[in-house]
Structure formats: C-alpha cells, structure tokens
Amino acid sequence: MKNSLLFLAGSRAHARIREKGLGPEDVRLVLGASGAAKWLGIHGLDAAVFGHFLARRTTPLPLFGTSIGAWKLAAAARRDAQAAFDFLADAYIHQYYKKPVRRKDVDQEALRIVDAFLPRSAIEEILSHPLFRLHLSVIRCRGGLASENPLALGWGLGLAYAVNLKGRIPYVRRFDRVIFHDGREHSLVQGAFGGAEAVPFSPENLRPALLATGSIPFLMSGVSEIPGAGSGVFRDGGLVDYHPLPPQPLDGGIVLYPHFYPEVTPGWFDKKMPRRRASSMDLADVLLLAPSPEFVASLPYGRIPDRKDFSRFEGDDAGRLRFWKKAVAESRRLGDAFLEAVETGGIRDCLRPLP
Template identity: 45%
Template sequence: MGPKAKHHIQQNGFSADDIGLMIGASGGPKWLVLAGLDRALFGAFMPSRQKPLVTLASSIGTWRFACMAQKQPLVALDRFLEAYLAQSYPDKVTVQDVSRVLDEVLGHLLGETGAEEILSHPVYRNHIVTIRSGGTLRSDHKLALAAGLSATFLANLMGRARLGMLCERAVFGDSREQMLQFSDPLPTRHIALSTANMELALRASGAVPLVLAGVSNIPGAPAGVYRDGGITDYHFDQSVSPGDGLVFYPHFYDHCVPGWFDKGLKGRHLSAQHWDSLVMVSPSSEFVGKLPGGKIPDRKDFFSMDNARRLALWQKTVAESERLGDAFLEAVEKQQWSF
C-alpha cells in the first residue's frame, strides 16, 4: 500500500467503492497465476460496486478486464481460460501461427455480444493501451522490426521520454468517461472505443512485436500499425492520474516495471510505496515457490516444454490460484490487513 492508501484503510477499511482506478498489467501467461483472484474479484468483490469505475490496462490485462465488463463475467473468464489453455503450436511456429491462435482466443473471450456488453456496462469504463508505431516499428518484416526494437531499447535507455521519438501511446477509451491524464512526457493519443474497433484494439494491445502481427486499419483510429501497449506501459507507474479514490492493482508481482524495456533496469522498478494511493494485491514469494517449477507461467514455457507438459503445469497453477481469491475475500470480510 502507498501511504495515502494505508491511512485510508486503517481509518475506513477497504471496499470496492473506495477504488478510483483499477489497473491491469501486461505479462502474457503470467496472468494465469491471477485466475483464481480474478474469479473472486469479478464474481464476488467488484459486483458490490454501483458507481462508474475506470479501468486501465495493457496487453493481457485488457483481456482480463474485457471479461470483467461483460454481463456474465465468470462465464467470460471461463471461456477465456478454456481457450487460452488450449493454445497449441507446431515446432516451427510463425508470427502468423501465433496471431491466428490468439485471434481465436480473443473471439472466444468476447463471444457474440461481448463488445456491446462492455460498452454498455453500468459500472466499468475500460481503457485499452496500445502503441501507434513509428519508423521501422511499423514493419512486420523481421529484420526491420528487430532494428526498430533495438532503436527503441536504446532510446528508452537514455530516458523513457525518448520513447516518443519512435512511437506514441494510443489509448482506446470508453467515451462515457473523461480522457485519462498521463503526467509523463510521452505523446498520448486518445481514441473512442466502439463496437467496430473493440476487438481490434484488444488484439493490438497484446500484439507483442516479433511474436504477433501488428494491427492496422482500426476503425476510428488514425492510420498506422498498432502494437503491444506494454512497450510504453508494461506495468504502469505513478504518472497516471487516478482522480478520486484509491488505485487498485491485482498484480502478479509486488512491484511495477514502467515499460517493456525497463525489465532489466532495476532502478526504474517501483514498489507500492512510490505510489501514494496504490493498493496492490499479489501472490507472495512463498506461494510462487510452491507452484509447479517454483515460478509463475511465462512465455518461455512455450519453448522449454512440449504442449502437454505446459498445459498440465498451467492447469495446476490455475487450480492453485483459487487460494489467492479465497485469501483476498477473507481479508475483505474480516478487514484484516498487514500494515
């Protein structure tokens, strides 16, 4: 907890109505460790809220929140889990293979009416972060894109503000809510979410360069190639203005890595104490140590094990994650928090 959040909870406890902004991180398969927590949040904790709530996410976080904002969030979450766990790839996998499979996963998640339900939800106001690529980041040619990523890495090394030379943050947001304000110097474009662009925006937000194809021709958006929002906002940071209320962050780590290229820059990693209003809920190191392989699932699992073994380990992680949801709901019920 940040200091302001800690004071609030000490004085008033913690409820869904205290939240002013809810955040979801990038991270691909890492989200599986939160599946049980999401089930508790989407099905028991958040439905008690009546007033509108802004959600902000990138990459896989946007897909999780797309489940939450449907009429039957747990049914949507089950569809998402079923399709995500069923991923299977040949040994010589291509960008086209991965894009095709994950397009099917996203279609399964949304179902026939998911986009309409998200945009008409009485509470949730989803905001989906992507980047609009510049320079050679626009190319899906492997060598050109790799060169663009190398240039982006070097620019970020000199300062996160330099990312703006090669891309801009593009936020597809629910038009019922005012535009979110980012206090960092990165160029930011706001685009209204619609039923016509919802699925493409979600696809773009998770379009990891060199893994999935970039997304073009998005209705209502300026021309360009849109890619993974984690490049600028991997886990987000305190530059996001939450407005009123606390910032609630169900996360797979106990710290934030601001952008994709900041993973190895430990000096840029942030704890909850750096963010005044933040309430972060994450699995403990003891919990993670007891997971299969002693770690949270990640994209490397696709290369280090065959499909059958990976599926078995991921299913075990999902089953274990139910304990996280139970622990959170118990803490809310008893208002027992560690300060």
C-alpha cells in the first residue's frame, strides 16, 4: 500500500509538511485536471480526500477544475461526496457508442452522465455547501473556434496551435477565459485569473457551465448562451487550463492536487511538449498526489483508463467495462495510502520533491 501513491511536494509545501504534517485546515485550494477517463484511475483517492480528509474541515475551501476535473469537483460538493463520485464513475463507465460516432451521440451521452451524478435537486447542495466553493473555467470562442463546421473549427484550432508554439502567454491571451465561481468566494478569481471574466454560479447556469467545460472541440458541440455569461459559444476550459496551475504565491497554505500523472501540463496543446510541463517554481505550494509507477503497472494492461479505450475496445464494451471497473476498485488503495499517511504522520517520510 505504501508504494501505491506518490506524494510530490513543491519547495514551500515540502518544508511546511515536513515541519507540521498535513491537516485538513492546511489546505487552501484543491485543483482538478482535465483528462476524461483518466479520472477513473484515481476515483478512490478523490473519495478519500473529499469524503474523509477534507470533510473534517471547519472553514470554506475553494475548488478549481476543468472538464472532468470540474465534474468530479462538482461531485465532491454534493452532500454525500462518496455517493456522488460513485454515480459519476458508474455513469461515465457505461458509455456506449456505435460507429459512426457522431457529435450528437457524444453530446447525448454527456447529458446522460450529468443527469446521473448531478440531478437538478443537487444544484442547491453545491451552491450552499458549507465547506466547498466550486470554480471552473470555460472558453468563450470566436472566429473558427465558435463554428461547428469541421473546416472552420479545424482552421481555428490550427491557428491556436500555431500561436501556442510561440509561448503560453500569447496563447492564453488569444482566448476569452470565463471563470464560473461560487458567489460566496471571490478571492481566487481575483488573485489567479487576472483579466478573466468572472460569472457567479446560479441554479440556471451551473449545469450548462459544467457541460461547456467538458465540451471537447470536434467530439462535442459548444454550449451557447449560458445564463449570466452573455452571448457566445463556450467550449472546454482545458484548452487553456488543461492541468490548472495554482496562483502564486498562496498565502502560506497548501494546494492539494490529486492527479493521475506525476507532472502538470498546463495547456491542451502542450501534451506532446515535455518542455512545457510546469516547473517546480510554478508548483512551490503544491502537494501532488499521483499513482506510483508500481501501482499503474499492477493494473490490467499496465496503465490507467483513457479516452482511447473506446477505440481500443471497439466491439468489446464488456472488456472495456471490466478494465475500467477494475481500475476504479484498485484506486481505493490510493485513498487508503493517503489516509494512512496523513493520520499517522507518515506523510513526512513519504514526501518527494517535485522535479
């Protein structure tokens, strides 16, 4: 169990945890990364973090994520986080597609998943949660990116890719970032997303905002006219905040980052650019929790689930379901390892520096 989970700490987080250990009140922010089915590989870790460790807090805590990272954080802000995570995992696992897979088919499945883990009765739970303050980002698109025409959309993505080659700063500036946030929490938006448009959540916009932050171009339709956000077509927040970076600095607290990888890749187009991975300076306040190579090697096929499994297991949905369910079941070992480390104080000896 001790070898199943990596505890990777930035310099300030490392010094703080070595001195004091880690308690629920030490956490100042929790981040959730994009990654589609990869989240299933850390389901048990998230359940332990939110359902047990952070449930003992007494003060509010902001959460920020994109795409599936935002979906799981919305589940965390349900009254029963464990049950909500289970609903989300079950609904996500039971996706079925027949060729040719059309955009409307993926849209329909996304709606089904949201309906399963976030029924309308749950919205008030999230907006009034005593501890957790949900935040997520979406992109208001313009030009070709606002179109559903494949040629226009491809042209828009191609231009964005070319700009990204010049650097992350001009790339981020190319997009209109919209941050949806809990109306009771303003400091994170003001401190971390200078220049972004901030829109408070309401009962009318929470669901469409969640759909928008997971709307992957080409695979899914953009979401139009989200209440409170004005006109426009809104797409996946992971285009900019693929693996979100924390604000700098963070006023003496810890950024808790349950992640499926031991590194952070800030932008969607950076996935095949190792030099773009976040530096140790970017993550100085972060405690990143990730499955160890030994844990991943122990899973069927020696890897965690990912979206390509839909094509790998084409015609064999039963095989995909067996794999994904096994990964979810095994991920409980990650949660157990985390809780053991923080409750015994052994986390001090588990820490490794972020590269």
